[in-house]
Amino acid sequence: MIHLYALARGSILPSGLVGVEGAELEIVPCGAIDAVVSGHARPPPTDRANALRHATVVAAVAERAQVVPVRYGVQHHDRASLQGAVAAAETELLRSLRRVGGHVEFVIRHERVASPAGRQPDRAPEVSVSEDQPGRRYLEHRLAEQRRARHAEQVATAELRALTGPLDRKADVVLERSGPHGPERCYLVEREALAVFTAAASSCLRDREELVLGGPWPPYTFATEELGT
Numbered sequence: 270m271i272h273l274y275a276l277a278r279g280s281i282l283p284s285g286l287v288g289v290e291g292a293e294l295e296i297v298p299c300g301a302i303d304a305v306v307s308g309h310a311r312p313p314p315t316d317r318a319n320a321l322r323h324a325t326v327v328a329a330v331a332e333r334a335q336v337v338p339v340r341y342g343v344q345h346h347d348r349a350s351l352q353g354a355v356a357a358a359e360t361e362l363l364r365s366l367r368r369v370g371g372h373v374e375f376v377i378r379h380e381r382v383a384s385p386a387g388r389q390p391d392r393a394p395e396v397s398v399s400e401d402q403p404g405r406r407y408l409e410h411r412l413a414e415q416r417r418a419r420h421a422e423q424v425a426t427a428e429l430r431a432l433t434g435p436l437d438r439k440a441d442v443v444l445e446r447s448g449p450h451g452p453e454r455c456y457l458v459e460r461e462a463l464a465v466f467t468a469a470a471s472s473c474l475r476d477r478e479e480l481v482l483g484g485p486w487p488p489y490t491f492a493t494e495e496l497g498t
Contacts, residue, residue: 270346273344274326274327274339277337279335293307295307302366305327334370372459374455374490375455375456375458378450378452380481433480442456
């Protein structure tokens with residue numbers, strides 16, 4: 270079983286770096302692209318320790334090569350299967366390498382925080398409607414709740430966009446999405462511009478408890494997803 274970490278060009282494995290479950294890392298040539306992998310007798314289980322080890326390998330390789338990071342869990346039965354999958358997606362993978370190689374990813378998300386007195390921010394009152402009430406009335410209440418939630422999300426997204434707008438000029442690509450904690454903005458930033466972006470982000474986030482900065486990470490959000498199991 271082949272566990273895949275990243276696709277790269279000019280890969281150099283750091284001395285002493287090991288893969289998931291302590292497995293030895295190797296580079297498998299796949300035409301114009303190299304695959305950073307480890308071999309296993311069975312698929313490694315999905316747990317926190319393995320996910321963190323996978324992320325450590327990707328980050329270490331990304332510091333030394335042009336990399337398309339691969340999320341945890343992409344595996345192939347053998348080298349032939351892996352090489353076939355890479356060959357089939359080579360055009361898109363090379364395009365992704367040109368787009369994200371030499372870049373890192375930052376994420377800024379908007380979170381609600383408690384007030385100084387410990388009270389949660391005000392929100393629209395919830396309406397309790399039981400399932401046995403007349404169908405139309407029940408559906409109308411559910412629709413109203415969904416509209417309130419969408420409006421709150423739109424307001425938070427607009428606020429996040431306004432507060433972080435100055436960062437857009439310091440990133441190659443900006444992507445907005447709805448994350449598990451609220452709206453997020455993702456930034457694809459060249460490694461050479463990392464210090465400049467970090468300083469600008471710190472200025473934007475100063476005294477803004479509702480904004481949280483994550484990164485720098487390998488640019489998973491901006492990489493292709495062409496190599497399923």
